[in-house]
Amino acid sequence: MSAIAVADRRAQAASTGMWLFLASIVMFYGSLFSGFVLLRAGSETWEMPWKTGLSAEWPMAVDHWFRTMWIGFAVMQSRRLSGAGVPVAGLPRYSWLVVLAGVFFFARCVYVAGWLAAQGLVPSASVPLACWYVLNGAVAVLVLGGSIAAVWVALERVPPTQRARRGAMLQRYWMLMLALWLITVTGLYLV
Amino acid sequence: MIGWLQSWLPAPASAHAAEFDRVLAAAHVEGLVVFASWLAVFVLILVRFRARRGAAPGTPAGAWPLVAIAAVVAGDVWLLAGSALPAWYRRATPPPAPANEVRVVAEQFAWNVHYPGPDGVFGRTNRAFVGAADPVGIDRRDPAAHDDFVLIGVLVVPEGRPTLVHLSSKDVIHGFTLATMRVKVDVTPGLPITTWFTPVTTGTWEVGCSQLCGLGHYRMRALFEVRSADAFRAFVADEVARLEPAP
Amino acid sequence: MRLSDHKTIGLAYGVTAAGFLVVGFLLMLLFRWQLAWPGQPMPIATAIxxxxxxxxxxxxxxFYYQLVAMHGTVMIFLAVVPFATAGLGTYLVPLQIGASGLAFPRLSLxxxxxxxxxxLLMVAxxxxxGGAANSGWxxxxxxxxLAxxxxxxxxxxxxxxxxxxxxxxxxxxxxxxxxRAPGLWLRRLPFFVWAQVVTALLLLLAFPALQAAAxxxxMDRVAGTSVFLPSGLAVSNVPLTVSGGGNPLLWQHLFWFLAHPEVYVLVLPAMGIVAEVLTAHARRNLWRYGLMVNAIAALGGWSMVVWAHHMLLTGMGTTMSTFFQITTVVVSVPSVILLTCLVVxxxxxxxxxxxxxxxALAFLPMFGLGGVTGLPLGLAPSNVILHDTYYVLGHFHYxxxxxxxxxxxxxxxxxxxKVTGRRLDERLGLVHFAGSFVTMNAIFLPMFLMGLVGVNRRLYDAGLQYELAEPTLRWNASMTWSAVTLGVFQLVFLWNVVRSARRGEAADNPWQATTLEWAAPSPPPPGNxxxxxxxxGGPYRYDEERA
Structure with a gap:
């Protein structure tokens, strides 16, 4: 088999694998989220603390805007990393920007969780809070995973075309992260 | 075949038992017919097409197996639409009033039965009043509770009248099972569960637990008794007479 | 032997899963002792x-409830599924598609x-x-x-x-x-590969639900949350110090969303195996290959919308129970098609x-028995009689x-x-088969009758406390002896494997099978x-050899 055919097959396998991986993440997060929906639909009261005055102390809207921005930033940088189809030299620095965005997001999640816990709003305090921690935690961990993947892409010595392909896959992952995060925000805070 | 099958089942002693048994029998008859005819074809093939010296190669089968598949599917549909669902829907309607009502509170590993007494109204219950003698915690200050009584592990119901059972669990999931009544339902804590049945013969049987509920699951059983209407009235009167006067 | 070679990984899976199969079997022997002779001391049990x-x-x-829970867990999650999917799949699928290896060998490792x-964590x-998990699988x-x-x-x-x-x-x-090798279009894939692909998709899409549930x-166990705990729980009349407000049924939905497809994860690879074996040993192409592929895909897909038929007696509304009864009957259609196609x-x-x-032949009627006994379980009225009884045990064990x-x-x-280049001994093999066939049926057939009588499953004393179980108690001894005998026949198999691996008759393709894995040398070298x-052409060329 020619070298080009081998490379094609590898690309096809990698792309298939990535789609399958994303599908299983969708199922995982979807199960957590439908658990949340079922619990919420089945309970008469659903008291999220920020509906009872906490939001004054915690600039919630700003915080969400910040966190959404970090993921959006990661999506944009991973798009540049993929070279939008055109491989360019010197791409690894976009990778590091993706890593940074993910780490900031994660750190912010940890900070917010710690702040809530310090107010006595721990997961065991109520089922809504348990859902808040689980859904936020799942997104935070998945986002951190995206950062780790970006580190890997940055450090691996591969030809530009291959790196561009990795960048494209990374971008797909981060777009899913953005979707999950927006769903989380919608489910937990807006609806 | 149907008779043989029924000889293994617990005695059918409720109004809907016969119908449920018919569904069971129909499912088994269909299963047996399908399996037996399938097996006959299978054995025939094994014998006829075994490797032999000089065996002439046969031709592949025609389309007849597709007809067989269609027949099985038709049988399934008939079973579901003609037998199972109608029987299930008839059970889903509430019992014809007036029903005898009783509360059953499950806990590891006992069935506690709260009878409303002759007035037919359950008194309030409160966890604060739960004690060794009263696992249900009847609040005797409630006027409706004056004739309520609780029996641990004894469920007595009248014959010929629907009994509506309000089920609840204090701790884990239990499985409320009256084999002779063809009644089985999970008692999940936090969920309001009711079931009903109309006993048609008197007798003494068992309440069983069908969901793994802990280390004592195997011994979580209770006495279940169906008495004639008169004997049931006498039983209630007797139990109420035993109650201490309210403080 | 390269560590990331698919054959090494496949074999490692096979051997490990077989080890867990033995563990699961021994757990079963222990609790079968208790069922046959409740409360009778088991010799040397204290010492061990x-x-x-x-x-x-x-x-x-x-201890009994640990044994029961872990028997189910080990057999399903650690023995049968890994052997059938990752074990056989990793070893055989690259060979059957003419590939030199896996797409992601390191991920596979x-x-x-x-x-x-x-x-190891679960068994340890x-x-x-307090021992291992004891709340059932x-x-x-x-x-x-609370466990x-x-x-x-x-x-x-x-x-x-x-x-x-x-x-x-x-x-x-x-x-x-x-x-895939050049020219190996999808409709030329061996049926086994299709079965593996559908199974893999099921695992990929259904398992995350159980992970979410886990x-x-x-969280409920470690962080003290109440996702599955409703308000007002009290154990031994002592209120639990949790917030409450959760729903125990949520677990059942998430669990069965995995666990019903998991049943098909157990069954579909078996169908694939049987298809390969039947064709090669009967010199016949698969009857209606296309129909079978469609049926197995439909079976896999549809298995994801039947989960709540395990929950018919949780007090769900009639609309929902009707929906799941209908989906259950529908899911039986592709099963019937597959079984028919295999026989024909x-x-x-x-x-x-x-x-x-x-x-492979014995699989057909055994699977058939398991299938037809699923029918009364899937219909709510008869489910009331049979739910959580030994009938269920008989059904899924078949x-x-x-x-x-x-x-x-x-x-x-x-x-x-294929793996060793040598054949297993046929005479020992037939002894192993006959012994296993008889003893398996002697263990599981009585369970249907026990279920009809109304004996509940998961009873520590096999129903000694229950009046209605009385006539069935004495059957347990013969069932246990059958289980022991079944074990003895597996020793024959073990001996056969050990001996034949070294001294068995050398064979490259003893069945003259036409699927692609046999085009490689036996055992296949690195690169296959x-x-x-x-x-x-198609994977099966047995009809052609008569022309």
Whole structure:
């Protein structure tokens, strides 16, 4: 088999694998989220603390805007990393920007969780809070995973075309992260 | 075949038992017919097409197996639409009033039965009043509770009248099972569960637990008794007479 | 032997899963002792399991319920599924599609390591305080949340198994998508490959639901949340110090969303194996290959919308129970199609009764029995009579034990020459088959009658407390002896494997099978094929050899 055919097959396998991986993440997060929906639909009261005055102390809207921005930033940088189809030299620095965005997001999640816990709003305090921690935690961990993947892409010595392909896959992952995060925000805070 | 099958089942002693048994029998008859005819074809093939010296190669089968598949599917549909669902829907309607009502509170590993007494109204219950003698915690200050009584592990119901059972669990999931009544339902804590049945013969049987509920699951059983209407009235009167006067 | 070679990983899976199969079997023998002779001291039990589990040789309920829960867990999650999917799939699928290896060999190796670690964690949890998980393999809360720390190990193990099966499923599907030999179009894939692909998709899409459920249950156990705990719980009349407000049924929905497809994960690879063995040993192409592929895909897809038929008696509304009864009856259609196609394949063949063939043939009626007994369980009125009785045990054991396990044995006999270059001894093989067939049925057939009588499952004393169970109690002894005998016949098999691997009759393709894996030398060298194969026709060319 020619070298080009081998490379094609590898690309096809990698792309298939990535789609399958994303599908299983969708199922995982979807199960957590439908658990949340079922619990919420089945309970008469659903008291999220920020509906009872906490939001004054915690600039919630700003915080969400910040966190959404970090993921959006990661999506944009991973798009540049993929070279939008055109491989360019010197791409690894976009990778590091993706890593940074993910780490900031994660750190912010940890900070917010710690702040809530310090107010006595721990997961065991109520089922809504348990859902808040689980859904936020799942997104935070998945986002951190995206950062780790970006580190890997940055450090691996591969030809530009291959790196561009990795960048494209990374971008797909981060777009899913953005979707999950927006769903989380919608489910937990807006609806 | 149907008779043989029924000889293994617990005695059918409720109004809907016969119908449920018919569904069971129909499912088994269909299963047996399908399996037996399938097996006959299978054995025939094994014998006829075994490797032999000089065996002439046969031709592949025609389309007849597709007809067989269609027949099985038709049988399934008939079973579901003609037998199972109608029987299930008839059970889903509430019992014809007036029903005898009783509360059953499950806990590891006992069935506690709260009878409303002759007035037919359950008194309030409160966890604060739960004690060794009263696992249900009847609040005797409630006027409706004056004739309520609780029996641990004894469920007595009248014959010929629907009994509506309000089920609840204090701790884990239990499985409320009256084999002779063809009644089985999970008692999940936090969920309001009711079931009903109309006993048609008197007798003494068992309440069983069908969901793994802990280390004592195997011994979580209770006495279940169906008495004639008169004997049931006498039983209630007797139990109420035993109650201490309210403080 | 390269570590990341698919054959190494496949074999490692096979051997490890077989080890867990033995563990699961031994757990079963222990609790079958208790069922046959409740409360009778078991010789040397105290010495092995200690005073806390078996004082004076008597198995306590504490220990019994661990054995039962872990038997189910080990058999399903650690033995049969890994053997049938990651074991056979990783070894055979690259060979059957003419590939030199896997798409992601390192991920596949990682999957194996995670699987082995999860398995060891779960089995080692017997040594934790309070022992292993004891709330059934279904782990229903609230009971599982109140259980001892072994349950935490169980949840962590299940989560890891999800990671492992996700990795191996991804690898398998990507391999089939991208690494097929030239000319090997999808409709030329061996049926076994189709079965593996559908199974992998099921694992990939259904297992995350259980992982999510495990995360919630871990939170309930470790962080003190109440996702599965409703308000007002009290154990021994002492109120639990939790917030409450959760829903125990949520676990059941998430659990069965995995666990019903998991049933098909157990069964579909078996169908694939049987298809390969039947065609080769009866010299006949599959009857209606296209229909079978469609049926197995439909079976896989549809298995994801039947889960709540395990929950018909949870007090759900009639609309929902009707929906799930209908989906259940519908799911039986592709099963019937597959079973029929497999049998009709034999029509006009020349059937050679080799051991592999005997096991594959025996799979059909055994699976059939498991299938028809699923019918009364899927209909709500008869489910009321049979739910949670021994009938259920009989039903799913027929599908998995004489069903899938027989198919796995068929696979071992059929592909042993591929793996080792030597044949298993046929005479010992037939003894193994006959013994297993008789004893399996002697164990599981009485369970249907016990269920009709109304004996509940998961009873520590086999129903000694229940009046209605009285006539069935004495059957337990013969069932236990059958289980012991079944074990003895497996020793014959073990001996056969050990001996034949070294001194068996050398054979490259003893069945003259036409699928692609036999085009490689036996055992296949690294890289599998001497000359990369080019495919120009379907996988089965048995009909053609008569022309």
């Amino acid at each position: 399991f200690g005073e806390t589990n078996a004082p004076g040789g008597i198995l306590l309920p504490e 990682l999957a194996f390591v995670v699987y082995a670690a999860a398995g 949890s017997f040594a934790m305080p 279904t782990s229903y809360p609230p009971l599982a949340i 001892s720390s072994g349950q935490t190990a169980w949840l962590a193990g299940v989560f890891l198994l999800g990671v492992s099966s996700m990795l191996s499923a991804m690898t398998l599907i990507a391999t089939v998508v991208a690494h 995360v919630f249950q871990l 394949t034999l029509w006009g063949g020349t059937i050679r009764f080799t051991t592999a063939m005997c096991f 599908l998995v034990a004489p069903g899938t396990l027989f198919a796995l044995f068929a696979a071992v006999y059929h592909w042993f020459p 094929f001497v000359t990369p194969p080019v495919v120009s």
